[in-house]
Every structure is written in structure tokens, then in C-alpha cells.
Amino acid sequence: MAEITQAMIDSQRSAAANAYEEARQLMHEGRAEDAASALLRGLAAFPAHTQSLYLLGEIAERHSGNMPRAKSLYCSALAIDPAHADADAALRRIYRGE
Numbered sequence: 001m002a003e004i005t006q007a008m009i010d011s012q013r014s015a016a017a018n019a020y021e022e023a024r025q026l027m028h029e030g031r032a033e034d035a036a037s038a039l040l041r042g043l044a045a046f047p048a049h050t051q052s053l054y055l056l057g058e059i060a061e062r063h064s065g066n067m068p069r070a071k072s073l074y075c076s077a078l079a080i081d082p083a084h085a086d087a088d089a090a091l092r093r094i095y096r097g098e
Contacts, residue, residue: 009046016046023055032063053077054087067094 019042026035039056042049057073060066071094077087 012046013049016042016049016052018042019045020049020052020055023052027055027059032059035059048080050077050081050084050087053080054084054090057087057090061090061094070094 019038023035023038023042026032026038036056036059039052039059042052043056053073054077057070057077060073061070071091074087074091074094077084078091081087
């Protein structure tokens, strides 16, 4: 049973990682809305994917101007991984008003 559970978690984590990589490519192409959709799809599979939370926060902050959403996403990434330097820096930047 433990092997099945771990296999499921690994599969979900992999789905989130794949969606994250797709989103990065979409961002490179200037397609922020499509990138956000890919990230949400990945997070539906594995909500604890901190890089996806961070990138979705960046999209909310820089492309949508939705600071409350960006803060929430950055905080979620930090709640999972307190050492997530990018999310920490983003929050500091927002609170400094940069």
C-alpha cells in the first residue's frame, strides 16, 4: 500500500513539474494567461509544487497587477518551503513597494 501511495504522489508531483516547465515556455513566448492555466492544472494535481506557486504569483503580480493574489501565492510557497528565496524576495519587494 505504501508503494502505491508513493507512486501516486510521485505521479502527481511529476504532473505539476511538467505543467511548470510548460508554463515557463509559455512565459518565454509571452503567453502569461496560458502559462497561468498550465500552472493551475499542475497545482490541481500537486498543490505543494512551490515553483508553480511562485511563478503563478509572478504572473499575478507582474501581468495582472493582482497584488493580494500575488502575496497569497508567495506566502503559500513560503509556507511549504520557508527557504524559497525567490518567494521571500518577491514578498519583500511588494512590501517595500517596489
